[in-house]
Amino acid sequence: xxxxxxxxxxxxxxxxxxxxxxxxxxxxxxxxxxxxxxxxxxxxxxxxxxxxxxxxxxxxxxxxxxxxxxxxxxxxxxxxxxxxxxxxxxxxxxxxxxxxxxxxxxxxxxxxxxxxxxxxxxxxxxxxxxxxxxxxxxxxxxxxxxxxxxxxxxxxxxxxxxxxxxxxxxxxxxxxxxxxxxxxxxxxxxxxxxxxxxxxxxxxxxxxxxxxxxxxxxxxxxxxxxxxxxxxxxxxxxxxxxxxxxxxxxxxxxxxxxxxxxxxxxxxxxxxxxxxxxxxxxxxxxxxxxxxxxxxxxxxxxxxxxxxxxxxxxxxxxxxxxxxxxxxxxxxxxxxxxxxxxxxxxxxxxxxxxxxxxxxxxxxxxxxxxxxxxxxxxxxxxxxxxxxxxxxxxxxxxxxxxxxxxxxxxxxxxxxxxxxxxxxxxxxxxxxxxxxx
Numbered sequence: 001x002x003x004x005x006x007x008x009x010x011x012x013x014x015x016x017x018x019x020x021x022x023x024x025x026x027x028x029x030x031x032x033x034x035x036x037x038x039x040x041x042x043x044x045x046x047x048x049x050x051x052x053x054x055x056x057x058x059x060x061x062x063x064x065x066x067x068x069x070x071x072x073x074x075x076x077x078x079x080x081x082x083x084x085x086x087x088x089x090x091x092x093x094x095x096x097x098x099x100x101x102x103x104x105x106x107x108x109x110x111x112x113x114x115x116x117x118x119x120x121x122x123x124x125x126x127x128x129x130x131x132x133x134x135x136x137x138x139x140x141x142x143x144x145x146x147x148x149x150x151x152x153x154x155x156x157x158x159x160x161x162x163x164x165x166x167x168x169x170x171x172x173x174x175x176x177x178x179x180x181x182x183x184x185x186x187x188x189x190x191x192x193x194x195x196x197x198x199x200x201x202x203x204x205x206x207x208x209x210x211x212x213x214x215x216x217x218x219x220x221x222x223x224x225x226x227x228x229x230x231x232x233x234x235x236x237x238x239x240x241x242x243x244x245x246x247x248x249x250x251x252x253x254x255x256x257x258x259x260x261x262x263x264x265x266x267x268x269x270x271x272x273x274x275x276x277x278x279x280x281x282x283x284x285x286x287x288x289x290x291x292x293x294x295x296x297x298x299x300x301x302x303x304x305x306x307x308x309x310x311x312x313x314x315x316x317x318x319x320x321x322x323x324x325x326x327x328x329x330x331x332x333x334x335x336x337x338x339x340x341x342x343x344x345x346x347x348x349x350x351x352x353x354x355x356x357x358x359x360x361x362x363x364x365x366x367x368x369x370x371x372x373x374x375x376x377x378x379x380x381x382x383x384x385x386x387x388x389x390x391x392x393x394x395x396x397x398x399x400x401x402x403x404x405x406x407x408x409x410x411x412x413x414x415x416x417x418x419x420x421x422x423x424x425x426x427x428x429x430x431x432x433x434x435x436x437x
Contacts, residue, residue: 005304008033008297012305023286024341025099030300032311037300046296053295054288055162057247063284065157070280071257072266073106073116077228081106082124084225096132096285097193098126100139101146105186108150111425112157114378114386117147118199123391133200136396141404142193142388145412148375149189151341152182152368155235155253158226158341160246160293165298165349169363171246172239173435177364177426179373182376184425185415192411197274227260240433287342294346301350311355321359325420328352329373336377340385344374365426372416379412 012029016022085102086095091353093270100121119405122143129139151158154175162347163169238244244252261268268276301307335344349370356366370380378386381402391398418425429437 001429002037002304002359004033004037004300007036008300009417016338017380023293024287024316025268026124026297026343026347030293030297033300037303046127049296049299052229052291053298054292058160058164058245059288059291061160061171061247061250062157062287063161063280064247064254065155066283066287067277067280068250068253068257069111069116070276070283071254071261071268072111072228073113073120074261074272074276077107077120077265079124080221080225080228080241080265081110082121083221084229087221088414096129097126097134097138097142097197098190100142101190101193104143104146105153106181106229108147108226109153109155109182110150111227111422112150112155114147114151115116115389116387117150118143118389118393120145122390127270134197134202135404136195136394137319137400138196138200138392140394140396140401141408142189143219143394143407144379144384144386144401146186146189146190146193147386147390148412149182150188151375152178152185152371154178155246155250156230156371157287158345158371158374161287161342162345162349163219164291165294165346166363166367169367170430170435172236173235173364173430174367175239176433176435177368178371178429180429181368181415181426184418185375185412186370188411188415189408192407197408227264231256240435242262291346296344297347298350307351307354310351311358314355315358319359321361322421324359325369328355329369329416329420332370332373333376336374337380337384337394339377341374341378343377344377345370353368360435361425364426364430365423368426369416369420372419373410376409376412376416379408 008029011032017027020028026268027050031043081103082099082173085106099252103121103125107121108114111117111120113308115250122140126136126143127138137437151154156178159174159178160171163171163174174342200256215399224395231253234256235249238249238252239246262273266322267388283403310415314327317327318324333347335348339347353366356369357363361369376386381387381398387398387405388402390396391401427436
């Protein structure tokens, strides 16, 4: 290990332990590493690498999708999706836990934000579940876990970030590849929620021996939720058909969200728009700063030949693709415990993707594996943003929620193994629709 790489690694860990914001951790560690290497004009070269990392047309999709998510989170979509989910599965035993999971999947997918799903769906359903007899810790754990499935189901900002770092990877192919794995993960969480909730003495989620789906209630809730659900087909459909690029479709997503929340649902008035725009701008600024500093770090790691060293180290343990993939999974699960999803994708994609390609794993498949891994990290202490937000929304303690998370961790890990080792589960849909060669 060179001196520069050692300085980068030590400064990264120390700054992270001092709870410096991650974007500054990455940027400062990169600068210190470049200085230790004695690169001429280190400050200028790091700044130049950051600027080059942001010089990408597809990146424009991120602020648009963030704004669309903010509009939907504020615009009353959660209640309509909850009613729709209740009309489908609400009368099952333990049905409210299944409703929670399905609604988080739908809302997370439509808004593209796990945190928006937790805030909107959790704020409405966690108190309702507690009234029905579900323990608060269980309800919070379920909401936090289910919300992450929306990061696999398109449209997904983190998929766009991965496509940017991986290069030559189609965003449309990634969106399609994440759809089935996201549904499989949601189904695994749903099954666990159903089984665990049977232990609780809950009040009936419905009255009388009505059928699982009451036809009038179903169609009524479906038509009220349809404008929101159409976002999925609108955004993904135009990309797949080649009508628009992901960036152009993200702008359409903002326009459609604005029409929904301000004109159709009238949950947002024009006076609220400035605060929504400011919130979106803050989030966008954080994400873009992360992307810029991570691009500079990736450049330095490439100069130091870290990807090649990582590949050699992993293949020295075993050349069996099954073993190598398991080692990568374990590494990413560990990374997810200490680092949020976006910086983890930006930093570790250039390291692990060449290894995956070297053992004949498709770059699109690996992208879904990576996101599925890091979704688990969002629910694990000490950094898991979904875990902490869920505890805040549900007014629960982290220790109790973490214990209630254990069966959901098992469900997500089981889904991760399927995603990792069953390639057709991930790639059959983009192949069928001609998005992959």
